[in-house]
Amino acid sequence: MKEAYPNHHDEELVRFLIANDYDSIDASDAFDHYLKWRRNLTPISREEFDEQMKFNRLSILQMNEQRGLIYFLSRNHYPWMSAKQTIRAGVALFDMAMKVYPSLEVHLIVNTKGFKMKNLDLKLMQKAVRIYEDYFPEKLGKAYIIGMTPALIKVWEIVQKTLDTRNRDRFVLLKDSEFEVLQETYGSRFLPCEIGGECLEPTLDNIEQLVQEYWVESSECCQTQNKN
Secondary structure (H helix, E strand, O other): OOOOOOOOOHHHHHHHHHHOOOOHHHHHHHHHHHHHHHHOOOOOOHHHHHHHHHOOOEEEEEEEOOOEEEEEEOHHHOOOOOHHHHHHHHHHHHHHHHHHOOOOOEEEEEEOOOOOHHHOOHHHHHHHHHHHHHHOOOOEEEEEEEOOOHHHHHHHHHHHOOOOHHHHOOEEEEOHHHOHHHHHHHOHHHOEHHHOOOEOOOOOHHHHHHHHHHHHHHHHHHHHHHHO
């Protein structure tokens, strides 16, 4: 595959090979489908992304070579982002992880406490899961979902059935009493106070260069695609 896609990370291509059981033809077809999807995707703007960070709706908790990037989606998120913004923001976060640590995994912590059923978008949830499986295979380490109500759990069970069996164990539902799982995995000092951690300002100070580089690269990419 490297000969066919010389401008892409080896790790990026390997993920598609693993997801397709090392069948190079199927992996190439899947990667072509991904590239076509990306060409038609309108990326989230820097202004939109900064707004989510400013109000702590979205935070980057850790960035290191052991765990890669760890993201936190706050309960403040609901219902401020539209469905399209949510998808575009998710793509940007996975892209950043690929840029900084292409061989490492992304971890997600999602706080659903206070989430109202009226804000639920089942189609969006299914679309987000499909995007992850089709376009970012093998990139997600774990996704911890906190504070789900019995009604939300029922909905999640519907979505979970659409996941490939190899990915179902990557999504973990946690009760409030199970916070020690996150403490043991990531350390309390890195976790936001919102979910019982010790960190008052969860977003790292040293990500500005990362974010800036991502938008410069995304802008150049879009300009190249428009010329073509």
